[in-house]
Amino acid sequence: MIGERMTGIMDYIDIARQIIEERLYGIRPGDLAAVSAKISNNYHSSNKTSQRLISDELQALVYAAVRMPATYAAVRSALEKSLMYNDINIDTVIDVGAGTGAASLAAADMFALGHLSLIEREDCMRKCGMEIFAAMQSEITVKAQWYDEDILNDNANRHADLVMSSYMINEIKLQDREIVFDRLWNMADKMLLIVEPGTKEGFEVISHAREYFLAGGMHIAAPCTHENKCGLDKDDWCHFSVRVARSRIHKLIKEADVPYEDEKFSYIAIVKDDVTSDGMCILRHPDIRKGNIGLRVCDSQGIRNTIITKKDGELFKKARKSSAGDII
Template sequence: MEIPQGLRRAIENQIRDIEHVRMKDDAQAISSRYRTQSGKGKRLLTKETEAAAYAAARMPATFGAVSDALKYSLPYLENCPQTLLDAGAGTGTAAWAADAELKLKKIICLEREDAMIKIGKNMMKCSSELLCNAEWIKNDLTVDEIPEQADLVIASYVLNEMTSEERMETVKKLWDAAKMMFLIIEPGTPVGFSNLAEIRQVMLKWGAHIAAPCPHESDCPKEKNDWCGFACRVSRSRLHRQLKGGEVPYEDEKFIYMAFTREKCHSAEARVLRHPQIHKGYVGLEICTKDGIKNIKFSKKDGERYKKARKVKAGDEI
């Protein structure tokens, strides 16, 4: 996936005057904090240089994950969302992704860190008219009330930073703010999956419906020590490779997501859980269906279905 040129330019303009050595150190420090301190309710980023480093290091992959989650989820809505609430917006990545996928009329970004708000606003100045006019509100999701409702509410890579109690209280507030859809994107890890599975159970009790990725609203068929996730491949700029200490021209971002809706909606008949297992003469797929998890095979005799099965990836509808 190529991130939009407008976003790439916005990132480059934001970090133009920051020494690369300092930015690399900040990016590595932030990455370490997110790995070791998420889920404890701590503030993980407060300085402007850190916010800029975060934008350069994390926005491309996060944009890819949110974009994929939107592409998987939005087709199941009968009506197109016109307003967006980006909750825990950071530097506004989810807003950029939604602006690229939808014809929105209004965007509201909620963020508690002044440094993130400043960087996010600056980056949107040279973007679309809608992003330029996005409303930024200083808001701590764990403490403050949600000031407005929106058709689409996105919580991207933010709930995992909270304690369990804070997470569920925040989910309730964000669900109350969602008129049509509440989309959650989390890191593709066993912990992230466990947190989202807990949210899934509670949301269904509150009367929510699942648009994606689950093709059903029954108990998750995954065994206790197993989990499923998805991935998107995002191209890297030279600067991005330097910050991440990588040589390859792309980054694979592992993520999980779930889209909840107010109204009962159509969902996939089955969704691929793992990348295809390609063997001599056939392809094996693990899929989640309305009747549980199944393992299916397509041989060359299946023609187009066999060819299609070779090319699917985890998360695709089948």
């Protein structure tokens, strides 16, 4: 019902959010907060590549309530940037390590998808995501296909225009990551998007993917506008941020007063053909003043501060409307 009534007016993520809230209704906020704390503990533990991080249905639902809006926003932002100078048509998507399906909802909101496949090895996550998608009652979520597969052990011959993996590869042991890179790339007909937390650890995955795919002759659609060696210092990491409104239930579970959260993420979009824009990626919030704009950028000249003035014409107009993460 909700899907039929609301699709077209609300984004898929808002419909999913309502469904999750309905399902959590009646559970004491303190109990939800305790489940959320347990999940956070597991995610922050040092041996997370060798343990199950979410193991029952309530944990999966709490994960969905806490993480889906932020994951959705990060993936959507990364997709928007990746397609800025890369005009490809996306009809089919495979979401690997899909969890409860947040990245897929971002793709479904952006493209008129013909087919959506989700690969998830953890039963409780898959079941939770499938129930949310079914309850949304929209064509794409109802006909989406969920696969009980492990990307490392099952090598089904699937293909899609866009393959996405969000917040998953940091759960894969370092020695297995390149196997996963290959599997993901082999499924991608047009683009592979990898999104990871905007932390040093998350960026290590992105940086590893960058080196691996460039060495293999692939190209970067975003965020890098060049294919030279990454100019960041060893202890620094490249990340972006997106602001996400917190729902009532989110505030209760996280015991937070602030009405929003800033989701930090790192990402890379890999494509077959060279689409480098030759522009610059804006790394920090632009310092917009009268007649000039101060930018911290990354481009083929490296990472640097630059001032754009009215004399720069079109570039000045673009810079005035830009925000961190944009490619201009």
